[in-house]
Amino acid sequence: MSMHGRPSAAELAEAVQEFLRTELMPALEGRLQFHTRVAANVLGIIQRELQQTGAQEQHAARLSALGAGDDADLAARIRAGEFDDRLPELVTSLRQDAVARVLVANPAYLVESDRR
Amino acid sequence: MTTDAPLDQRLADLLREVLADPAAQVRGVRQLSGGASRETWAFELVPGSGAARTLVLRRDPPLAPRPELMALEARATEAAAAAGVPEPAIVASGSDPDVLGAPFIISKFVPGETLARRILRDDAYAQIRPHLAAQCGDLLARIHSVPLDSVPGLASADPLQRSREGLDTLGWSSPTLELALRWLERTRPPASGHAMVHGDFRNGNLIVGPEGVRAVLDWEVVHAGDPMEDLGWLCVRAWRFGSDLPVGGFGTREQLFEAYAQTSGTKVDPEVVRWWEVLGTMRWGIGCMVQAERHLRGTTRSVELAAIGRRVCEQEYDVLLVLDELLGEAT
Numbered sequence: 001m002s003m004h005g006r007p008s009a010a011e012l013a014e015a016v017q018e019f020l021r022t023e024l025m026p027a028l029e030g031r032l033q034f035h036t037r038v039a040a041n042v043l044g045i046i047q048r049e050l051q052q053t054g055a056q057e058q059h060a061a062r063l064s065a066l067g068a069g070d071d072a073d074l075a076a077r078i079r080a081g082e083f084d085d086r087l088p089e090l091v092t093s094l095r096q097d098a099v100a101r102v103l104v105a106n107p108a109y110l111v112e113s114d115r116r
Numbered sequence: 117m118t119t120d121a122p123l124d125q126r127l128a129d130l131l132r133e134v135l136a137d138p139a140a141q142v143r144g145v146r147q148l149s150g151g152a153s154r155e156t157w158a159f160e161l162v163p164g165s166g167a168a169r170t171l172v173l174r175r176d177p178p179l180a181p182r183p184e185l186m187a188l189e190a191r192a193t194e195a196a197a198a199a200g201v202p203e204p205a206i207v208a209s210g211s212d213p214d215v216l217g218a219p220f221i222i223s224k225f226v227p228g229e230t231l232a233r234r235i236l237r238d239d240a241y242a243q244i245r246p247h248l249a250a251q252c253g254d255l256l257a258r259i260h261s262v263p264l265d266s267v268p269g270l271a272s273a274d275p276l277q278r279s280r281e282g283l284d285t286l287g288w289s290s291p292t293l294e295l296a297l298r299w300l301e302r303t304r305p306p307a308s309g310h311a312m313v314h315g316d317f318r319n320g321n322l323i324v325g326p327e328g329v330r331a332v333l334d335w336e337v338v339h340a341g342d343p344m345e346d347l348g349w350l351c352v353r354a355w356r357f358g359s360d361l362p363v364g365g366f367g368t369r370e371q372l373f374e375a376y377a378q379t380s381g382t383k384v385d386p387e388v389v390r391w392w393e394v395l396g397t398m399r400w401g402i403g404c405m406v407q408a409e410r411h412l413r414g415t416t417r418s419v420e421l422a423a424i425g426r427r428v429c430e431q432e433y434d435v436l437l438v439l440d441e442l443l444g445e446a447t
Contacts, residue, residue: 031149038419038423042419042422068291071289075289075290079294079298087439088443090295091436092440094436095433098292098429098433099433101433102430105429108358
């Protein structure tokens with residue numbers, strides 16, 4: 001439990017989302033309504049990112065299994081052709097990584113088999 | 117005519133002259149969208165005699181005019197219209213900032229739907245949906261049939277080179293987009309031709325009515341290049357808006373390719389279009405980074421631009437879906 005207690009940061013983000021969707025959006029139209037929807041979606045991203053557990057560690061473990069220090073290092077090695085003969089392994093690892101990020105950014109975007 | 121007069125007055129002055137109708141009036145000027153690249157306005161033109169009609173003004177942001185590009189867009193749409201592509205008729209266009217403050221095109225308003233989600237879900241479009249992919253194939257073949265010398269000024273750039281520069285300039289370090297670029301470089305097919313390429317032909321840039329496509333919009337990135345680029349772009353997963361159908365969310369690749377072949381007389385190689393689909397997906401990923409940077413660097417602070425930064429991972433995911441599938445086919 002965080003020293004800040006409840007509501008947690010995720011719960012606060014959720015509360016603001018609910019306010020934007022149920023109270024503010026119906027009172028608006030056009031561009032303002034659209035941008036309010038975007039703002040609510042952004043709070044959804046924040047909420048899911050705060051609630052995601054273990055993703056950072058799994059990301060680091062995947063990088064280390066590929067022998068890379070960080071994303072920039074991995075990108076440079078890919079560019080240099082170091083993974084040309086290990087494509088299936090690389091694609092599998094990168095896909096797991098991408099799924100973890102889309103689960104936060106926009107879970108509905110994933111194909112059925114990647115949704116948890 | 118003064119340069120600091122309100123927009124409705126300047127529009128009225130211009131249209132009275134262009135239409136030779138000294139009694140014409142302009143009413144209800146409203147901005148539909150704006151931003152760093154292009155403003156869109158709508159208004160009513162009330163002629164001296166006859167019924168009022170709605171016109172659309174597209175104008176560069178006065179602080180970021182691109183006169184050559186606006187003129188090129190006007191030439192490209194007129195050439196496409198001559199090739200049988202439905203285009204909103206241009207009423208007036210010009211590059212002189214003294215007229216409306218920035219380069220502009222005024223065209224007739226075409227009623228219909230541009231929102232992809234409505235086109236893909238509303239009952240009004242249920243009858244036409246199964247035919248849209250074939251219509252797109254026909255329209256793309258017509259765009260690609262435009263003689264290049266009839267549209268002077270079309271730029272031609274190596275798309276991989278541009279993406280390389282984009283990734284390096286942005287410095288976001290995406291292993292997946294780096295992999296996409298590496299794969300594209302190693303599997304690049306020979307060119308399928310050299311034609312006028314729309315560059316952003318997709319669900320969202322088409323005005324659709326219950327009977328089909330009424331207009332092809334947004335020629336901001338028209339250029340000369342490989343015609344298969346447009347077909348691949350239309351198949352990019354981001355434009356499917358949750359549908360399982362690969363072409364714009366409304367049709368199959370077979371429908372698109374068959375109609376394209378019928379109008380153009382050129383058979384389509386699905387593997388080549390797949391390559392361009394991966395390229396398009398990578399480019400949209402880079403495009404998302406560019407848009408987010410506009411917010412992050414303070415060029416245009418906007419929650420919408422900030423949010424687009426978190427869509428990069430969707431494009432990375434889509435690249436990996438295709439590569440996963442292709443690797444599976446290879447083994």
